[in-house]
Amino acid sequence: MGIEKNERREFIKKATLAGVGASLPFSSTTISSGEKRSKVISIENGKPGSDDWQLTRVRPDQSGQRMPWIEGYCSRQSVRAGETIDIMVSTDPVREFTVEIFRTGYYDGKGARLMKKLGPFQGVIQKTPEPGEKNIHECQWDPALSVEIEEDWVSGVYLGRLSTVQTDASDAYWQSYVVFIVKDDRPADVLFQCSDNTWQAYNRWPDKYSVYTDPKGIQGPWAKVSFDRPYGRQSQYNAIVNDPLSFGSGEYLSFEFPMAYFLEKHGYDVTYCSNSDLVTPDRGLKCKAFLSVGHDEYWDIRQYRSVEKMRDQGINLLFFSGNSVCWVSPFTPNSSGKENRTLFRGGPYGGDYKYAVLREERHGPFPERGPDEGYLMGVRNISPVNGGGDWVITNPDHWIFDKTKIRKGDGIPGLVGWEYHGDPPDIPGLEVVASGTAWQGGDNPQTWSAVLYPGPKNNFVFNASTIFWCQGLSRPPGHTLPWSHFSRPHGPDERVQQITHNLLNRSIK
Template structure:
């Protein structure tokens, strides 16, 4: 029995989601009544994670830690409960250089990750403990990744750099809210702060504290674990280590995977060259060079900023430099890593339309030329595949419309790696939405378009890709 199958045979929890959330104001972003963050994006078994919590007003609270997965359809398993703790209000940090909001809170507790905690994405549910039954309780999440170095079939990279780039905690402070504009290199963001609710394209107060995990990535993990695939997980920060993914057979970029340190790009290129199969089940990926830097206390990998575009001399990157720069960095042309590029406009919506039904990717789907998966393109995508890629085949293509009117052409592709491996790009942030709809998942819509949820063809295409990748 594989580690994933054994883990998912354990009893799941029917009560792990947020039930009662309270934001600081109407259409606000944060939950000061109870909120927290972790000292690291990811941690290995045997390592220690510090947890920082603030409550306003002062309140007792507990912390339940869940591993998300399949678990017979429950979606998560309770791993431990900590507390009760005596909470207190911790300070909102002042606005620092480059609009940085970086907390230096007093530590609430620490946990040393047990050796039997399998790699995965873990949610800590913070719940206030009222003094009487007549008072309400309030909740929010913290999130962290348990990673490892084992030889798993699939390495699932979470897109947590992008979660942080869009994080508006405490009040509209993200890489996109600088008064100078939303595309320049002017702002820094820190992982040393809570995740606000996800608030870019739709309202989800029940996401507060969980980044974008439940919105755009969890359906893929839930499906992979349901099907028994041997999968291990990592953060974007883990991928700056050149050899981190070389033990796996397939690497998955998932959801909205926009922000990459240049060392991530080089690590994944090294994986490709070593024969690892790359599956970009994502959109707007490898778009911005995002260098890591330490926090105020010297802890590494805790700040990022928009350092410049990927794209090399490609027109879109050149135009970004001209319109929003100057930037201190320019990354290589991402099209040669993932088969297609970021283009302008990069956001919109449309149907995912089959253009090469005889390809093995479509085996068993029943799809014919021109058949479509409704609404599967969005809200950001890729296109303009480099024509000199070895074995390049355009598997699906069509038009996405920004705001319902502004058209752009997208492409989903596959091409050959150097050692009999392949690189696939689904060209949409929403691919995971077609794999499953687990408890806690928040369906999405954007740009007058939306995916329709679980689709047997998306499941079949993904299974075909993994069958070939893991053979």
């Protein structure tokens, strides 16, 4: 019997034992912004923001993929208060440089707060690594500095702005970012999982070395990537977001920052983690809602099992993302033995679902096949999985549309893209709330679907089915609207904002 059938049988068994009916047992009312919420985020965002945290001057090399004048990376994806993170930096030519650490958030609309300024330090030229196993490029740079995370640094996504020091007024300076996540262990309403596995999978640094650039093919298991290297220019696909002023920040500023900015503006009790922090469910089980945000394509199988357990224990799952849980991406240690610092495309999720089988036939053989992600997310990765279109409402009477004045057939322009989900599996109580067509330009139409289904403990799973959902929430400083396939989102939309409030408020009730 195939994985797909086993997944369905197991879910129906859990749902039946829990007494799940044909629809969610919720009233149509929503709650306010919540007096019971922790004030951690509100207090943090009451502190003065910074007027100057973005990159001002960048200078890509001829490849367009790196910033050799100043570039760096961090020794860890995430770190707790009281722990230390190393920052590796290379400057070519040799220059002195400074590092400013910013926490991103709302901060009265400024988008970030200066936490610490360090330096100047003497820069050195650090070696570009030779290709290793599976074409991996793993840097073994000496640390330029170590940063102790102070006890009052609140969980969030932190950017380190690297700036070369001017020797005189006529001397040009250059900048790039490093990025890391400060995590914590406190109970919180909302757990925001950053999609840093996918940032790294698409990272081409130093030139053409992502998981998509192996000569054997763009979607096979042949390439391996390392977190021990700088993030190059925005994305494998520069046409989607061609923003050199995001150098070193992965895909965070373009695809995830609008959600963080929105959450913190409205005082939601949110805490942050990396993909690698979800190899066990422990962190998520302390929260009420789990958020997959933006472009969340690459998941270690342990992440899948963790989030599955979270759902089964009553945590609400909100997939404000597209193309999520597409590829099994096993973590492996780096050459020094540090866990979870490399990954590769181990095989498709999907079980016996037709598109997973097709991926295997076209790009395999793969060492691993994951379960049908539809039974976790409510929808699947289909083919084609990329394109652009409007987010069209099909079920306007659903509670997620309370206070929106939405009518059946209304569309939110350009909100579907760059990639999406569709073809919902047969899950008891699953409801399609929006659905429509996405095109690759004017070609290859495909039906996408946004869904919601009930979990086994009076919880629910929602899937917006688009990478671009967060573009409808806010447009913070340092953010550039993406586009693809001759389609683009329009930016903040009151309907998207209200739908998101409805979902969040219900999930943390």
